[in-house]
Amino acid sequence: MALDHAATTGAIADVAATPADRMKPVRLWLYAVAAMIVLMVVVGGATRLTESGLSITEWQPVTGALPPLSEEAWQSEFEKYRQIPQYQQINRGMSLEQFKYIFWWEWGHRLLGRLIGFVFLLPFLFFLWRGLIDRALGVKLGGLFVLGGLQGAVGWWMVASGLVNRVEVSQYRLATHLTLACLILAATVAVAVSLKPLAARQAVPQWLRGYSRLLLGIVVLQIFLGGLVAGLDAGLTYTTWPLMDGHMVPPVQNLLLLQPAWRNFFENALTVQFDHRLVAYLLLALAIGNWLSARRVHGAVAKRALLILALVCTQAFLGIVTLINQVPIDIALAHQFGATIVLIAATVNVVRIHQSA
Incomplete structure (x- = not known):
């Protein structure tokens, strides 16, 4: 009897230990x-907004994990910073205490990158x-680790440019x-979400799967454009909305001021900010279309579409407030944080819709 009970208990445990649970x-x-x-x-955004990113002028993946531990070490780091154009042209006369403020932001950003690697x-x-x-999951996760290492190298490549x-x-x-x-x-996020099977499948039209991928792609494009806006300090110019420089659409000759014309999309602050606005309108329109379409499917698909629409609306509002207030650090960081949340929601939506296929 006891053996039968033990066997039954073991069988129940085996059933409970599904792959999803494991x-x-x-x-x-x-x-x-x-x-x-x-x-x-978000910390990277703060580093950019406080102009801290060039405060550490060397890339030392191992020894750089330790901050300066003596007055001599601090003076050495400060002296290295004094040699670069940012100090000589913008921050000349900065005190050691002021230097420490920007140093800690950049050091914290780099330390967090190292911690992510260990975690x-x-x-x-x-x-x-x-x-x-x-094996299949191991390849995906190994690829993520390699990308993380590449990101560290790209970060130094970025710093070196300044x-x-x-x-x-x-x-x-x-x-x-x-x-x-x-x-x-x-x-x-995509790998994590894919490890949990759907509780119940829904029939999702093929075109809606493509629509979800398009939405995610536009979110990534908008983030890239946001990086260009930040890099050019374009958010500090043309700080009105909905008009821009007094126009809904700025004059073409101003949008294409630089030659060759392609440079305007990356180097002309007016054009870069205008593109960021246009893609924001496009993203909002796509989010509305996604919600209207998903309502026909009902269930979880419709709920995710409504969430994405709400997040995109919130993000658009934060973008406008950031702009008209000339990029205050708290609102600007909320805007950058919002971009990651929209990205996560769009990613989850793609994975879940394709799991329904």
């Missing part, structure tokens, strides 16, 4: 990594050892750094 620790770990990446993006790698190795990660002949980093490199961070975030 993968819960992996999912939670990936969600934690994703949260840290969101924090990294990713150590559990990854543990889950491999426990057999929770199969150490010679410039007082700030290249907007091309800044936008690349931000976009790669967000792609890593989206990929991390």
